[in-house]
Amino acid sequence: MATLTEVKNGVRIEKDFLGEKEVPNYAYYGVQTMRAVENFPITGYKIHEGLIKAFAIVKKAAALANTDVGRLELNKGGAIAEAAQEILDGKWHDHFIVDPIQGGAGTS
Known part of the structure; x- marks a missing residue:
């Protein structure tokens, strides 16, 4: 951390x-x-907006579903869903800066 x-x-x-x-x-x-x-400055490309939005859709749906079944506290689920909606609205796209080909694997 x-x-x-x-x-x-x-x-x-x-x-x-x-x-x-x-x-x-x-x-x-x-x-x-x-x-x-x-x-890992591999391609110099940014993550495609469609992929960013797809991640946000999944994150929002998971937050709402887990809140509905009691696995996530209402305030946390609401905050996650709100942040995901802001991403869907295009607010934070400039903060997705890692090269789309970079896989992570704990090396950074």
């Missing part, structure tokens, strides 16, 4: 088990995403 260690000059310093990394203050992503972008 990443922790915030410092904020200065338009960046925040986040720390995880691999060390510290600067992340822009405006970013809704963190240290692992920054590493993935730096370590």
